[in-house]
Amino acid sequence: MKQTWWKEAVVYQVYWRSFLDTNGDGFGDLEGVIQKLDYIQNLGVDVIWLNPCYESPDFDNGYDISDYRSIMSKAGTMETFERLLEEVHSKGMKLIMDLVVNHTSEQHPWFIESRSSKDNPKRDYYIWSDQPNNWRSYFTPSTWELDESTGEYYFHSFAVQQPDLNWKNPEVRQEVYSLMKFWLDKGIDGFRMDVINLLAKQEGFPDAENSEDISYLGNNPGIHEYLHEMHEEVLKHYDIFTVGEIPFVTPEDGLLYVGEDRQELHTLFHFEVCDYMAHWDMKRFKEIQRRWYHGLWGKGWNSQFLNNHDHTRLVTRFGNDTTYRVESAKCFATLLHMLPGMPYIYQGEEIGMTGVRYPSIEDYNDIAMKNRYKEEVEKGRNSQEVFESLLHLSRDNSRTPVQWDDTENGGFTSGAPWMKVNPNYKEINVAQALKDPDSVYYYYKQLIQLRKQNEVMVYGNFEELFEDHQQIYSFTRGLKSEKWLVVLNISEQQVQVHLPENLTSFDRELMISNYNNQVDGKSKFLMKPYEARVYRLI
Numbered sequence: 001m002k003q004t005w006w007k008e009a010v011v012y013q014v015y016w017r018s019f020l021d022t023n024g025d026g027f028g029d030l031e032g033v034i035q036k037l038d039y040i041q042n043l044g045v046d047v048i049w050l051n052p053c054y055e056s057p058d059f060d061n062g063y064d065i066s067d068y069r070s071i072m073s074k075a076g077t078m079e080t081f082e083r084l085l086e087e088v089h090s091k092g093m094k095l096i097m098d099l100v101v102n103h104t105s106e107q108h109p110w111f112i113e114s115r116s117s118k119d120n121p122k123r124d125y126y127i128w129s130d131q132p133n134n135w136r137s138y139f140t141p142s143t144w145e146l147d148e149s150t151g152e153y154y155f156h157s158f159a160v161q162q163p164d165l166n167w168k169n170p171e172v173r174q175e176v177y178s179l180m181k182f183w184l185d186k187g188i189d190g191f192r193m194d195v196i197n198l199l200a201k202q203e204g205f206p207d208a209e210n211s212e213d214i215s216y217l218g219n220n221p222g223i224h225e226y227l228h229e230m231h232e233e234v235l236k237h238y239d240i241f242t243v244g245e246i247p248f249v250t251p252e253d254g255l256l257y258v259g260e261d262r263q264e265l266h267t268l269f270h271f272e273v274c275d276y277m278a279h280w281d282m283k284r285f286k287e288i289q290r291r292w293y294h295g296l297w298g299k300g301w302n303s304q305f306l307n308n309h310d311h312t313r314l315v316t317r318f319g320n321d322t323t324y325r326v327e328s329a330k331c332f333a334t335l336l337h338m339l340p341g342m343p344y345i346y347q348g349e350e351i352g353m354t355g356v357r358y359p360s361i362e363d364y365n366d367i368a369m370k371n372r373y374k375e376e377v378e379k380g381r382n383s384q385e386v387f388e389s390l391l392h393l394s395r396d397n398s399r400t401p402v403q404w405d406d407t408e409n410g411g412f413t414s415g416a417p418w419m420k421v422n423p424n425y426k427e428i429n430v431a432q433a434l435k436d437p438d439s440v441y442y443y444y445k446q447l448i449q450l451r452k453q454n455e456v457m458v459y460g461n462f463e464e465l466f467e468d469h470q471q472i473y474s475f476t477r478g479l480k481s482e483k484w485l486v487v488l489n490i491s492e493q494q495v496q497v498h499l500p501e502n503l504t505s506f507d508r509e510l511m512i513s514n515y516n517n518q519v520d521g522k523s524k525f526l527m528k529p530y531e532a533r534v535y536r537l538i
């Protein structure tokens, strides 16, 4: 297997609790993933990223782990997991797990011991202080929670139920390396590393100028020493790949995590799009892509995603989930697969699933949303106004169950679904997509096949056209003698495109498009709303 097999991979993210329920308890499970592996494989993807399925009290849907070496009963058993891994490999795919080691659950035995007394041997597995500072956490007004039993505060970057591990403690680091090897020795193919740039904390926890800008949580001195040690102690001994979830990072800092010479991680997700663009912003998106291409290309490898289990579904957030749902889903799929970097497909994206608007806060599960709702209402704000302000970016937009068919609950469960199924499952579902040759599903499949047959999509350089255009995103990808032209009309208007002089001399072979019968002139053509075209220049 080529050392850089992962650079050519397409990744499919499975949020198993919303994927398929096979025992009627209303939660998806690993058995459900096994039953749908042919569906996933049929897309042509190479790697499955499985969200956390370790033992957890589930305050943050598995991102609060109480036992790193066992499978949460909702998901199944270790036997189910091992069968899943075996099946994934037998179908020629790979499986990466979620590594969540910035924090544990408050119910992890380590924390139960650590909080039991100030002189407990595991006290320094976590971060304790009698001097809380003014930092906000991701999910709460303060990063500090008072523990009555010892009168000290513990640090948590996320929910109160997610105490941060103290990575300054070498025993903690060795515990993590040991649990990583436990899973790698089972044969998994790597890790997606949860907020891995938060492991090191600012020395002395100084008060922040502006505690609303929580970037003080990340990229602190010591982080690269930790990740290099992880590389030396664990990662370099396995043929795996690692993708770091790295919020608050610029391309220059990003390169310090994924530079080919750094011996830390293989690739990363930055969050300049998904944490800061609530809606589509062409100017900003182009600028981000430009910066990351010039920052990493030839030195490190980027990853591309337009939604995941934390971020609203792309047709709702960036596209058009009504009149042009299919066209815009395909347009963004083209963008995802034609940009430089590894494409990540979030379950349901391949059938153009949309975000959701439920009527009451009781219909929602996301701890981030519910904590913020409570915080704002307790400040005296109007509860309906607060609720409505949180809907667009609620993480539950992407956590509604996968819509398999038009039977009750979209075929997701025979029981009561843990999260209501999006009512549009009658029109938008896998069964319908598989029957429709023009569905979003087959378009994703075609893009993935193109990528397998044409390494210009993986290794080709990136040169922009129409940089300032507000509707048209266009660029070429070039590798050796191959040159492909991508033209996307990311708007609801028709747009006339006039090709630059240096490209009009080429003939063009249309490789993929989301419309049929193009109006195609030698140097100009009319792009319909959300029309995507990829040409091979001859």
Ligand code: TEU
Binding pocket: 060, 063, 100, 138, 158, 194, 195, 245, 247, 271, 275, 309, 310, 368, 395
């Ligand atoms: O998410 C970290 C992170 O960056 C998210 O908090 C994201 O920016 C935010 O949710 C946007 O709404 C990871 C996991 O993906 C997330 O599901 C967990 O809740 C979080 O870490 C804590 O483990």
Ligand code: CA
Binding pocket: 020, 021, 022, 023, 024, 025, 026, 027, 028, 029, 074
């Ligand atoms: Ca189940």
